[in-house]
Amino acid sequence: MVSLDVYNNIELVKYKIAEAAASVGRDPDQIKIIAATKGQPLEAMIQAVGTGYIDGIGENRVQEAREKKEKWPKNLSITWHMIGHLQRNKVKFAVQLFDVIQSIDSVRLADILEHRLELLGKTMPVLIEVNISGEASKYGVEPDHARALAEHILGLCPHLKLIGLMGIGPLTDEKKRIRSSFALLRRLKEELEEDLGVELPELSMGMSDDFELAIAEGSTMVRLGRVIFGPRRN
Ligand SMILES: *Cc1c(COP(=O)(O)O)cnc(C)c1O
Numbered sequence: 638m639v640s641l642d643v644y645n646n647i648e649l650v651k652y653k654i655a656e657a658a659a660s661v662g663r664d665p666d667q668i669k670i671i672a673a674t675k676g677q678p679l680e681a682m683i684q685a686v687g688t689g690y691i692d693g694i695g696e697n698r699v700q701e702a703r704e705k706k707e708k709w710p711k712n713l714s715i716t717w718h719m720i721g722h723l724q725r726n727k728v729k730f731a732v733q734l735f736d737v738i739q740s741i742d743s744v745r746l747a748d749i750l751e752h753r754l755e756l757l758g759k760t761m762p763v764l765i766e767v768n769i770s771g772e773a774s775k776y777g778v779e780p781d782h783a784r785a786l787a788e789h790i791l792g793l794c795p796h797l798k799l800i801g802l803m804g805i806g807p808l809t810d811e812k813k814r815i816r817s818s819f820a821l822l823r824r825l826k827e828e829l830e831e832d833l834g835v836e837l838p839e840l841s842m843g844m845s846d847d848f849e850l851a852i853a854e855g856s857t858m859v860r861l862g863r864v865i866f867g868p869r870r871n
Contacts, residue, residue: 673862697721754796770807801839819854
């Protein structure tokens with residue numbers, strides 16, 4: 638049952654991504670699918686990755702990721718992305734579990750990560766999470782503070798490789814508002830690239846309800862949960 642659903646869901650998602658990309662003249666192959674798997678069973682995750690269409694797993698909590706990775710099939714390779722708020726006291730585990738951290742939202746977090754990565758002799762691709770929704774409850778740096786954080790990472794955190802920006806759209810049905818928040822993140826990325834003289838290839842934006850709008854605004858990574866797996870189990 639699960640297997641058929643997951644497979645069909647991913648096929649449909651691929652089709653919708655291709656359509657959204659075509660509508661703005663983009664190459665759909667430049668859009669990665671990160672399966673957002675919080676609260677989803679391991680079997681469904683394995684099936685999703687087994688389709689060959691998934692570019693990464695996105696987990697929100699260190700502990701949940703650890704439990705799942707312990708049982709993950711050794712021969713099924715996939716990159717693990719941290720997409721949830723990372724508590725500073727979990728950083729020492731996170732650097733061992735994840736391949737990419739998408740949710741850097743403070744200088745202090747960047748510094749602690751840098752320290753742990755230096756100890757391990759490892760470099761980690763990271764994204765800065767920006768609060769693009771204007772909603773107070775969301776994590777992420779304010780758009781005005783993204784530049785200072787980017788400069789800090791580029792200048793003082795040699796074990797962090799800044800590859801882009803991540804954002805969560807506002808929780809609303811107003812397409813205009815959602816799209817303008819994605820446009821804000823894209824412009825911010827372009828500004829940083831120009832002002833700081835770096836390339837930031839990744840724009841991680843778009844979830845089940847708004848990934849087509851995000852693609853229209855240049856998303857390179859959509860983080861999809863419910864549209865692949867159905868409702869969360871916990
Ligand atoms: C849960 C989650 C998603 C996916 O949400 P869906 O609406 O289920 O697609 C994406 N990004 C983050 C940060 C999440 O926490």
